[in-house]
Amino acid sequence: MSQKIASDSMHINIEQLQQELNVEQREFNELQQRHFKVRAKMALENEALRKSFRGASDFLMGKRKAVFPDESALSALRDRGEAIRQHSLANLPELLERLEKNLTANGIQVHWAETADEACTIIHDILTANNARTVVKGKSMVTEEIELNHFLEARGIECLESDMGEYLVQLAGETPSHIIMPAIHKNKAQIARLMHARAQTSDGSQVPYTEDVDELIGNARAILRDKFMRADAGISGVNMAVANTGTLCLVENEGNGRMTTTMPKLHIAVTGIEKVVEDFSHVPELLTLLTRSATGQKISTYFNMISGPKKAGELDGPEQVHLVLVDNGRSRIFSHPVLKPTLQCIRCGACMNHCPVYARVGGHAYGSTYPGPIGQVVTPQIAGLEKHGDMLSACSLNGACGEACPVRIPLPELIRELRAEAVSPQFTDAAAVSNATAVQEVMGRGAKRTLGESLIWRGWALTHRFAPLYRIMTTAMTRGRGLFRSKAAAALLSPWTDSRSTPQPARRSLHELAKARGVAGQYQNNTADKRGDNA
């Protein structure tokens, strides 16, 4: 009797839970369609979320600091990282050709994709040519960028994410909120609910509810292990592609990357064209910068070097290995004199861990595959300023990201440059951008220019250019300082005054005080006077 009641109540709980999760998922999808500011406001009001991100940021900043105890050694290593990445970019076309040649010699089939759609189509074609119906995926941000899962699932191919964080995010029907820790926005209790309501073991039964981390991971491992055994193909990302040796390097911590790339008969690696490095001697420095900057690890648990399919007589490994090199706007970034360092990125996520804005709003607020500072730089360039230009204002230009970047991408400078592109007087639409010239403009250049804002800045320039106008303005402010205490002023100065007292101008400006003090002269005149005195 008691047994029956227990199982009934459990049954009701799961149904309720599933309904709740469906609602959450629907809300998530709706929110992703909204404006950046709406998402940011929602995130700020979500205390659990803020706690998750603040905790993660503090933890990861601490870990990074602990593995880089020597400031000057870190500085020297960052110099090397920057130099290696800049060297790759300076020789990008030639290195990519060399990479293709050496990969081909190793038996890896190379494909080039100019757009996201082309990349998805190539991958789909490879899968269908091999009758592959089920795919396991290692963690890969570029496949998130090209929205590969949607593409394949719409064509009847099952894609299962095998990185624990990605697996949870996929289970929830969400997108990653961090490039290294995709499910960092979820706490233990949320993950327990999710696994219980939506995960199914290989025999089709419900996963028991538990908040024990080891048990949760054990349950996911059992489910994934079974999928690895059965999958027709594995799809992974690439951290570094070595041109001289034709080697694909993959960094990971869970072993899922190794399983993805070795267990199925078919392995498809996908990468952005910027991930190439010339020589194997470049790998150790980039690897140590990557793992230390990302998670504070001296080295990741797994480091895979993939140099070809299974050879004759070998027992393990895939029969075919493919590499899909994705451009998707990278050539355009490459052509831009100021924005080119965008491509130096090694996707460690340190910029988001150190960003005070990211720490408050989290990754989903950005509404893009790549969140945080690097997301603010990459996303508008690959998907256009028209759609993603709004996130550029979510930066106080405090410079913490640039200071943390292991390859010294000047992120604040690039964000500022993109702001200038966004409000440039010349608008270019996406179609015009594809007409290749030496320097290609950022897609949607000028899309965020509004008449109101440009008039404000024109007026501002006028009053600050001409001393008499500036003096009239400051005189009006100082003489009218009493008005700043009024309710009308507070209302006018909202949102500043929503959480701050209204600033009140001084009684006299520094211009006036300095003049009264007799220090307002011209230097030239003074020296002339002095010379006169001396003579």
Add this chain to the structure above:
Amino acid sequence: MTEQNTTAAASRQSRVYPPKPEAVYLLGTCLVDSFYPEAGMDAIALLQHAGIEVIFPQSQSCCGQPAYNSGYDEQARAVARTQLQAFAADIPVVVMMGSCAGMVHKEYPKLFAGQPEEAAAIALAARSYEFSEFMVNVLQLEQQLAQAEDQSPLTVALHTSCSARRGMGVAAEHKALVENLPGVQVVEPERVAECCGFGGTFAVKQGDISAAMAADKASAIAATGCQRLVSGDCGCLMNIGGTLDKLQGEKQGPEIPVQHLASLLYTRLNGGDGSQISQKRSQQYNKKSGDKA
């Protein structure tokens, strides 16, 4: 492969500081001009006390940073051009705020690249110094603080702005000046190097995020139990001070007056009322200048 070290501190290490000059310009900044003029006057007094002639060009206005950071380069250049003319003579320029110093020292050469004024912009950038940077590296003021007239105990929280810390790399100078003041105890808020949420137009365009950052910063500062908040950037002072003020008004926090570093130094060195801050001090100067007239 060329190797270059681009950290602020490293590039500053390579910066050669001149011997004490006969005369300097003071670039007051627009925020100090209208809201914190006493900080400018205290800086003038400190420089004059060191035997330096101070020139405050009346044609100066704003460095152009608000427009520049918003991407309006043309408008920023128009305003910056006015400053190139105002500070044309070949003497050092002392800048009252870290962020404006960063604008002139680091961004002007980029803003004027390929423009007729490029050489003038590079020259101005090279002779522009953030206030504490000049006080420490040119005047060695931190070594002369032992004789300060006011040595009464005072607990100070020091907020070094992001542009002073990362842009100009002068966090050590800020610290040296405050820590060497007899009687002053410097307390460090949690997450001392994190942005206060000001960020110029960021505070308006992303008001909610900015307010959340300011609230965190204000509570970290309040938690130190400090008697005063000192900074070399008035944007941060207005942001954090305004938040502290509002919280105090709603009986949710202590009263913590805010002060520019120059005013702290001046009032401690020359006695006077250590609690004379912001508005009170500008009144004092108004009175003084009134007396003269």
